[in-house]
Amino acid sequence: MIQKKYKKDTYNIYTIKTDKFKTCHMEIVFRNNINKDEVTLRSVLTEMLVETSKNRPTRKEMIIELENLYNSYFYGITNRIGNSVLTSLCFDFINPKLVNEDIDNFILFPLDTVFNPNVKDNEFDKTTLEYIKERVKKDIESIIEDPKKYSINKLLTNMCEFTASGIDINGNIEDLDLITPTSLYNYYNEMIKHDYIDIYIIGDLDMDYVSTLIENNLKLNIYKDHEITYEVENKLTNKPIKVYDNYDFSQENICIGLNIDNITQYEKNYVAHIYNMILGGGSLETKLYNRLRNENSLCYNCSSIYQKFDNLIILHTAISKENENLAIKLMKKALHDMIENLSEDEIENAKKLITTTLNMSEDVPGRIIDNYIFKNLYGLEDIEVRIKKYNNVTKKEIINFAKKVKLNTILCVRDGENGKD
Amino acid sequence: MEKINIEKTNEVLYFHKLDNGLEIYILPNNNQKNFYITFNTRFGSNNIEFKKNNESNYTKVPNGIAHYLEHLMFNMKDGSAFDYFSKLGSSVNAFTTYDLTCYEVYSSTYFKENLNYLLDYVQTPYFTEKIVDNERGIITEEINMYNNNPNTELTYAAYRNIFVNDSRKNLISGNVEDIKKIKVKDIFDCYDTFYNPSNMFIIITGKVNPYEAISIIEENQKNKVFNEVVIQNKKIIEPLRVVKEYEEIQMNVETNKVSISYKIPKKNFKKLNIDDLKLKTYISLLFNILYGVTSNIQENLISSKVINSGININKTFTKDYIVISLTTETEYPESFIRLVRETINNIDIDIEELERKIKVYKSNYILHFDDIETVNNNIQDNIIEYNKFINNYMDLYDKLNINTLNDIIKNIKNRSESILIIKPKTTK
Numbered sequence: 001m002i003q004k005k006y007k008k009d010t011y012n013i014y015t016i017k018t019d020k021f022k023t024c025h026m027e028i029v030f031r032n033n034i035n036k037d038e039v040t041l042r043s044v045l046t047e048m049l050v051e052t053s054k055n056r057p058t059r060k061e062m063i064i065e066l067e068n069l070y071n072s073y074f075y076g077i078t079n080r081i082g083n084s085v086l087t088s089l090c091f092d093f094i095n096p097k098l099v100n101e102d103i104d105n106f107i108l109f110p111l112d113t114v115f116n117p118n119v120k121d122n123e124f125d126k127t128t129l130e131y132i133k134e135r136v137k138k139d140i141e142s143i144i145e146d147p148k149k150y151s152i153n154k155l156l157t158n159m160c161e162f163t164a165s166g167i168d169i170n171g172n173i174e175d176l177d178l179i180t181p182t183s184l185y186n187y188y189n190e191m192i193k194h195d196y197i198d199i200y201i202i203g204d205l206d207m208d209y210v211s212t213l214i215e216n217n218l219k220l221n222i223y224k225d226h227e228i229t230y231e232v233e234n235k236l237t238n239k240p241i242k243v244y245d246n247y248d249f250s251q252e253n254i255c256i257g258l259n260i261d262n263i264t265q266y267e268k269n270y271v272a273h274i275y276n277m278i279l280g281g282g283s284l285e286t287k288l289y290n291r292l293r294n295e296n297s298l299c300y301n302c303s304s305i306y307q308k309f310d311n312l313i314i315l316h317t318a319i320s321k322e323n324e325n326l327a328i329k330l331m332k333k334a335l336h337d338m339i340e341n342l343s344e345d346e347i348e349n350a351k352k353l354i355t356t357t358l359n360m361s362e363d364v365p366g367r368i369i370d371n372y373i374f375k376n377l378y379g380l381e382d383i384e385v386r387i388k389k390y391n392n393v394t395k396k397e398i399i400n401f402a403k404k405v406k407l408n409t410i411l412c413v414r415d416g417e418n419g420k421d
Numbered sequence: 422m423e424k425i426n427i428e429k430t431n432e433v434l435y436f437h438k439l440d441n442g443l444e445i446y447i448l449p450n451n452n453q454k455n456f457y458i459t460f461n462t463r464f465g466s467n468n469i470e471f472k473k474n475n476e477s478n479y480t481k482v483p484n485g486i487a488h489y490l491e492h493l494m495f496n497m498k499d500g501s502a503f504d505y506f507s508k509l510g511s512s513v514n515a516f517t518t519y520d521l522t523c524y525e526v527y528s529s530t531y532f533k534e535n536l537n538y539l540l541d542y543v544q545t546p547y548f549t550e551k552i553v554d555n556e557r558g559i560i561t562e563e564i565n566m567y568n569n570n571p572n573t574e575l576t577y578a579a580y581r582n583i584f585v586n587d588s589r590k591n592l593i594s595g596n597v598e599d600i601k602k603i604k605v606k607d608i609f610d611c612y613d614t615f616y617n618p619s620n621m622f623i624i625i626t627g628k629v630n631p632y633e634a635i636s637i638i639e640e641n642q643k644n645k646v647f648n649e650v651v652i653q654n655k656k657i658i659e660p661l662r663v664v665k666e667y668e669e670i671q672m673n674v675e676t677n678k679v680s681i682s683y684k685i686p687k688k689n690f691k692k693l694n695i696d697d698l699k700l701k702t703y704i705s706l707l708f709n710i711l712y713g714v715t716s717n718i719q720e721n722l723i724s725s726k727v728i729n730s731g732i733n734i735n736k737t738f739t740k741d742y743i744v745i746s747l748t749t750e751t752e753y754p755e756s757f758i759r760l761v762r763e764t765i766n767n768i769d770i771d772i773e774e775l776e777r778k779i780k781v782y783k784s785n786y787i788l789h790f791d792d793i794e795t796v797n798n799n800i801q802d803n804i805i806e807y808n809k810f811i812n813n814y815m816d817l818y819d820k821l822n823i824n825t826l827n828d829i830i831k832n833i834k835n836r837s838e839s840i841l842i843i844k845p846k847t848t849k
């Protein structure tokens with residue numbers, strides 16, 4: 001795989017040439033600091049930009065064109081990465097050589113769609129916007145259909161009310177109602193003007209040609225030099241709280257929110273991942289799994305999520321209501337065991353599983369690009385280096401890290417009353 | 422070992438059958454860093470009444486037993502199979518469908534160790550009263566978890582309403598009452614019957630040397646002794662009628678979820694003299710054209726604001742029936758249902774659209790070889806449905822034509838219909 005960077009005046013193109021896949025993957029990435037008041041606009045705009053364009057003004061025309069391009073797939077994703085927001089407009093397409101097609105038809109499709117949107121008289125197409133708003137509304141409201149997502153969302157809202165970690169990237173209904181074709185187009189212009197833009201492509205393509213093709217078709221005369229910050233500082237608490245949220249799912253969902261206090265960059269990038277893998281992020285033999293499922297048959301799933309840029313760890317499980325106290329006790333026991341009862345075997349197994357997970361990511365074009373993005377934006381090291389560093393993490397380092405993990409909030413979602421203990 | 426060229430691609434599948442009946446399918450992709458191995462038994466939630474070796478009576482076991490057995494399989498006398506795989510750093514899991522149970526390993530290293538241990542743990546039954554009881558709590562919570570999920574319920578409740586006798590009317594996991602009935606003896610009965618190598622197959626995709634893989638499997642199997650087993654699953658006669666033509670249920674949803682299902686007997690098409698795979702492909706194409714993303718009905722429903730999230734098309738092919746379920750979310754279920762009915766009663770296919778969809782199918786087929794899990798699952802489907810690997814999809818797609826499609830359309834009128842609506846709970 002050959003990585004190459006093409007620096008253009010106002011954006012960069014990053015390429016990976018490889019003959020490993022029949023598929024090619026291209027991403028146009030917009031990034032900026034997150035603004036709570038704009039997340040709903042961002043969410044709608046992401047949908048809008050992949051739905052129609054000036055040259056293909058209906059959804060049907062867009063999809064017919066994608067099917068004509070051998071069922072290419074065009075989609076948008078907006079994620080919050082700590083204090084920043086990152087919108088990727090992704091295009092998966094067959095290697096044109098395999099079907100004797102002109103490469104230009106493929107590369108120009110996402111450029112034309114994103115930079116020549118369905119706009120007339122300085123506003124987005126009203127009909128399409130109304131439809132997109134309904135769809136986003138449904139996405140926001142349908143959180144009640146996913147108890148795990150609902151619980152984690154509630155936990156973060158409670159625990160991180162004043163930081164970016166508490167922002168729901170889907171947006172909210174109040175802001176959604178205020179979006180008009182004009183306000184959305186104004187936001188689009190702001191995004192083009194103020195967001196950093198990068199283009200990533202992987203595939204068996206002539207990348208010099210691709211770069212020139214993009215340059216000839218994408219002229220942006222806007223310069224950006226502001227700083228984007230990623231780290232969120234979430235405050236610790238001296239007095240952890242237990243919160244009840246009333247919702248009648250058939251199981252009780254328990255979420256535990258943990259802060260990570262004062263860690264080094266090395267701990268953040270390496271030790272924390274191993275810690276999380278052993279605690280609940282890895283195989284079916286984690287501390288949480290063993291305590292709750294294997295030894296006590298309390299649940300089907302229990303897991304931990306490490307949110308690197310938020311300095312948070314979140315534990316989740318779903319159980320029968322009568323087992324609430326026992327489940328919380330066992331979750332706390334699993335945390336305690338990370339300091340007092342950690343074996344070399346667990347550490348070795350976690351390292352091997354992380355190696356496998358990293359190797360798995362090298363067989364999927366989109367995930368190779370993700371690694372490339374994180375390398376460029378956040379200084380993530382190459383996979384080989386990371387594997388080496390993971391393998392050098394010691395038991396002492398994990399225990400030291402474990403001591404910096406502090407309980408903040410326990411949230412129980414169940415049929416009953418709202419309130420705090 | 423047989424080498425099977427996959428038509429109009431550069432791919433080759435290696436096939437070998439051992440003396441004990443175990444079938445091995447290997448599709449190498451040495452551009453990949455990882456390998457994916459599945460060890461499969463033709464034992465799913467549908468297999469609840471069976472007899473072996475000319476027994477006079479059928480053995481009936483509780484619903485959900487295949488899934489229960491899948492959970493138990495990881496227990497070993499000296500701990501859990503996960504212990505060993507954890508030491509290798511492998512990603513391991515299992516799943517049960519209506520027709521099969523699959524044990525899977527995904528990794529990039531220790532190929533021989535992973536393959537050997539996958540064979541060993543699945544071929545080492547260790548079930549005690551205590552182990553079986555412990556698992557009951559876990560599976561109960563799994564069932565409760567699915568009960569919370571409206572999308573899962575949309576499929577399961579639709580099946581309950583469509584199938585009169587077919588076991589698809591039951592949850593793959595069984596319900597909480599079903600699994601209370603499962604005993605150690607039932608587990609052993611099923612294991613001894615369905616986990617015989619002659620009822621099983623291995624599929625390996627990704628980075629693999631087929632000769633080495635077959636040699637490892639042969640070596641592993643040569644000292645293991647298995648009795649010969651001939652399995653007879655009880656034949657189910659499924660009528661055309663459905664259990665319920667209309668049902669409304671309430672769940673935690675914000676918008677109605679609607680499913681309209683058509684149950685079409687395969688015998689409708691008997692006189693057309695086309696094989697099952699072709700029929701399946703034509704039907705799949707037809708419903709994608711009629712209700713898929715570029716269909717007129719989607720365009721109309723979206724522009725009239727009846728729906729805003731498209732229509733999902735779920736196709737189920739049983740031995741005797743094709744079941745097509747069209748699902749969506751809408752505030753106006755009646756309008757959706759009316760337009761779906763109008764569409765199926767007035768079919769007019771545009772040849773350009775057919776040709777474009779065929780192009781889509783061909784492209785999807787070529788690209789699916791990039792993904793070692795998808796290609797593995799596709800081989801699984803072939804074996805379960807046709808008992809062999811299908812190597813001529815591209816040729817099949819090339820020969821699809823409007824005349825045959827029109828003949829099929831003429832024969833879908835004999836069908837039954839079932840509607841399910843999941844409505845928001847009136848009180849939260």
